Amino acid sequence: MSKLRLSITMSLDGYAAGPDQNEENPLGIGGMELHGWFFPLKTFREMHGEEGGEVNASSAVVEERRANIGATIMGRNMFGPVRGPWPDDSWRGWWGENPPYHHPVFVLTHHPRAPLEMQGGTTFHFVSDGIESALAQAEDAARGRDVWLAGGASVVNQFLAAGLVDEIDVSVAPLILGAGARLFEGLDPGTLKLKQMRAVDAPGVTHIKYEVS
Amino acid sequence: MSKLRLSITMSLDGYAAGPDQNEENPLGIGGMELHGWFFPLKTFREMHGEEGGEVNASSAVVEERRANIGATIMGRNMFGPVRGPWPDDSWRGWWGENPPYHHPVFVLTHHPRAPLEMQGGTTFHFVSDGIESALAQAEDAARGRDVWLAGGASVVNQFLAAGLVDEIDVSVAPLILGAGARLFEGLDPGTLKLKQMRAVDAPGVTHIKYEVS
Numbered sequence A, B: 001m002s003k004l005r006l007s008i009t010m011s012l013d014g015y016a017a018g019p020d021q022n023e024e025n026p027l028g029i030g031g032m033e034l035h036g037w038f039f040p041l042k043t044f045r046e047m048h049g050e051e052g053g054e055v056n057a058s059s060a061v062v063e064e065r066r067a068n069i070g071a072t073i074m075g076r077n078m079f080g081p082v083r084g085p086w087p088d089d090s091w092r093g094w095w096g097e098n099p100p101y102h103h104p105v106f107v108l109t110h111h112p113r114a115p116l117e118m119q120g121g122t123t124f125h126f127v128s129d130g131i132e133s134a135l136a137q138a139e140d141a142a143r144g145r146d147v148w149l150a151g152g153a154s155v156v157n158q159f160l161a162a163g164l165v166d167e168i169d170v171s172v173a174p175l176i177l178g179a180g181a182r183l184f185e186g187l188d189p190g191t192l193k194l195k196q197m198r199a200v201d202a203p204g205v206t207h208i209k210y211e212v213s
Helices: A031-035 A042-047 A057-066 A131-142 A153-161 B031-035 B042-047 B057-066 B131-142 B153-161
Strands: A004-011 A015-017 A069-075 A104-108 A123-127 A146-151 A167-173 A194-202 A205-212 B004-011 B015-017 B069-075 B104-108 B123-127 B146-151 B167-173 B194-202 B205-212
Touching: A004 A031, A004 A153, A015 A031, A015 A153, A031 A167, A042 A057, A057 A167, A057 A194, A057 A205, A069 A131, A069 A153, A104 A131, A123 A131, A131 A146, A131 A153, A146 A153, A194 B205, A205 B194, A205 B205, B004 B031, B004 B153, B015 B031, B015 B153, B031 B167, B042 B057, B057 B167, B057 B194, B057 B205, B069 B131, B069 B153, B104 B131, B123 B131, B131 B146, B131 B153, B146 B153
Parallel strands: A004 A146, A004 A167, A069 A104, A069 A146, A104 A123, B004 B146, B004 B167, B069 B104, B069 B146, B104 B123
Antiparallel strands: A004 A015, A167 A205, A194 A205, A194 B194, B004 B015, B167 B205, B194 B205
């Protein structure tokens, strides 16, 4: 059985991105700081073809999150700053020609677009018929492995409200964003029953994993 | 130097109490569940004159939070369900005649009321001239020890916005409340600079401590 596993970083006040996201501020104003724990890691640097970097308590968490993932689902704002209908095919994601996914990525959008095959095994598929369809396609593409729900907050909240998420691994960053894209917003109290699986005290971040039943 | 130390439990979606607080639901609908990690502890049972109970990773955190505290500040809704002017002196807190504070407690309210001396060293002082005054009085009463900022969310957010809090120890409960009194709400991004001091993985809860600079 393929699981849908959310892993995402949020500020202490619950935002997965700051306000005013655009091409200069992919994560909104102040949002980059959310990932201050991630950038220095050896794992992160390797993903982007760089050498060096730290190994600390976050390293094992990152490995655990990447293990057994066969496909990714993300929202359109996580894929890029373009809003509304695609003017052309020039926007190819934030990650260059060889994105760090190396498997099929399903991008939720209201505006159809042909699949985009990148280097290194990543193909972006644009899904315009809803979250259930994205999940079905991603599970199929994952071929028995799990699906990573990567963000942003809007898409994540839709999947949570629909009861489709099996596991939540949230990294709480020591940061107040004050505004932006809020995670876990608009959920009814009875929607999710959570069981804490583990918490990891790492430099500049706490990773908490929950099983959703 | 006396520190103002916040320790409080919030749901994963950031609420310190559920909606519709009243005498039957002191913490609002679903809010009691926030403290599901706390009630089974030996420390909790001892505070309320009961025997037995568990000792687990939360026990040391609770001891740490109680250590070196000489006074407490809380909001009026944490003290009781009465709203508006006090009709009489009949409401004496949620905690019976011997409350588990054993030191002066400063209750913020818009409506003056004479101090209320309880058994066991707890006296409730009602402060109607603002948070700075409450803090000055509490620091004075603490005689060199620290002041505990206990809740609820509204009062906590006022102290945070004013930059008066030195330490934040937040217990994240595996729970979605969906609505209620939201912690860390309405803060400007630059207000608080946080440094994570430690995180504790305990049964059914994660305790994260931050230093505020």
